[in-house]
Amino acid sequence: MYINIPDLAVVLLFGLMAKSAMSMRFDLRSGSTKCISEDIKSNAMTVGKYAVVFSNNVSPIPTSHKLTVRVNSPLGNNYHHADLVDSGSFAFTAGVAGDYTACFSAPEHKPPTTVTIEFDWRTGVAATDWSNVAKKGQVEIMELELKKLYGFVTSIHDEMFHLREREEELQQLNRTTNSKMATFSCLSLLVCLSVASLQLWHLKAFFERKKLL
Numbered sequence: 001m002y003i004n005i006p007d008l009a010v011v012l013l014f015g016l017m018a019k020s021a022m023s024m025r026f027d028l029r030s031g032s033t034k035c036i037s038e039d040i041k042s043n044a045m046t047v048g049k050y051a052v053v054f055s056n057n058v059s060p061i062p063t064s065h066k067l068t069v070r071v072n073s074p075l076g077n078n079y080h081h082a083d084l085v086d087s088g089s090f091a092f093t094a095g096v097a098g099d100y101t102a103c104f105s106a107p108e109h110k111p112p113t114t115v116t117i118e119f120d121w122r123t124g125v126a127a128t129d130w131s132n133v134a135k136k137g138q139v140e141i142m143e144l145e146l147k148k149l150y151g152f153v154t155s156i157h158d159e160m161f162h163l164r165e166r167e168e169e170l171q172q173l174n175r176t177t178n179s180k181m182a183t184f185s186c187l188s189l190l191v192c193l194s195v196a197s198l199q200l201w202h203l204k205a206f207f208e209r210k211k212l213l
Contacts, residue, residue: 023118023119023120023121024036024118024119024120025053025116025117025118025119026116026117026119027114027115027116027117028067028104028106028114028115028116028117029106029112029113029114029115030064030106030107030108030109030112030113030114030115031106031107031108031109031112032105032106033103033104033105033106034103034104035101035102035103035104036101036102036103036104036119036121037099037100037101037102038099038100038102038121038123039097039098039099039100040094040097040098040099040100040123041094041097041124041158041159041162042094042095042096042097043093043094044093044094044123044124045091045092045093045094045123045124046091046092046093046094046100046121046122046123046124047089047090047091047121047122048071048080048089048090048091048102048119048120048121048122049087049088049089049119049120050067050069050087050088050089050102050104050117050118050119050120051086051087051088051117051118052065052066052067052086052087052115052116052117053116053117053118054086054116061086063084063107064107064109064113064115065086065106065113065115066084066085066086066106066107067082067084067085067086067104067105067106067115067117068082068083068084068085068104068105068107069081069082069085069088069102069103069104069105070102070103070105071090071092071100071101071102071103072100072101072103073094073095073096073098073100074096074097074098074099074100075096075098077095079092079100080092080102084107097162102119102121104117104119124155124158
């Protein structure tokens, strides 16, 4: 079966998939902290997994290669906290929209070491475990693909409304800023006119005293 999807929908779909799923590997020096933020919509599901990549076949992993991990909301609420771990995961539903931050800290160590971390963060429809959905529902492959497609379309729809809300907020901020600037300009003009009038009055009084007028 062939489905013709408009180019715009395809662009939005791939853009949404790229934004809602983030997988990376990065290095962290001992005694330093690295934070990664993700813009998450309200009531959106998000899951994350992290693990230290240790090349030497040593068990357990030494303390010098362990992490302290914190995940905070835009309001500063803590959603995940782990001390001196080499791997872990978190999952929660966002209470408010905004930038959620995951911070990784490596302990101080002499001599300094470098910790390699693999981090996978998925949000929205990308956070859904489709293999588990298929197993639970005993659905066929086509029905599962349709569920995936419906999930992506729903996410695109929600993302468009989210962007529209953000645009309205920015427009309101722009209108408020313009109004404040206009008020400030009027006050500045009033102050300038008042100072000029005061200077004229002072000069007139001075020349009258000197009997030059």
